[in-house]
Amino acid sequence: MSSGEERTVGERGQVTLPKGIRERLGIEGGDEVVVREADGKVVIEKPVTREELAAGYRATAERTREVAEEMEHTSSEADDYLGDAPEW
Structure with missing residues (x-):
């Protein structure tokens, strides 16, 4: 009920x-x-208003940029630790 x-x-x-x-x-x-x-x-x-939708897309784009920056740093650390990957 x-x-x-x-x-x-x-x-x-x-x-x-x-x-x-x-x-x-x-x-x-x-x-x-x-x-x-x-x-x-x-x-x-x-x-959902256009403004709310746009704000959601902006927040997603910002988070995507942040993750890409984190991954770039992590990838650089891995290269430093492991050396260059072999060309197979």
């Missing part, structure tokens, strides 16, 4: 989102939401 508020679906399939949920999630009249089915449940969520 769900711990959320029960709502009645209108004849046209409309449901009003509870005010507390709208306020906590920053959903206002006119905003778009994503409605999907997941494991037999109806899920309503705010879509």
Whole structure:
């Protein structure tokens, strides 16, 4: 059983989102939401904004640069310790 508020679906399939949920999630009249089915449940969520998506890509790119720098240092240490790899 769900711990959320029960709502009645209108004849046209409309449901009003509870005010507390709208306020906590920053959903206002006119905003778009994503409605999907997941494991037999109806899920309503705010879509990812372009700004959030761009921030995620920037964070991933930065982490990729950091890992590449770490690997470059590690590879240099390995070369110093093991010497040059043979040309097979």
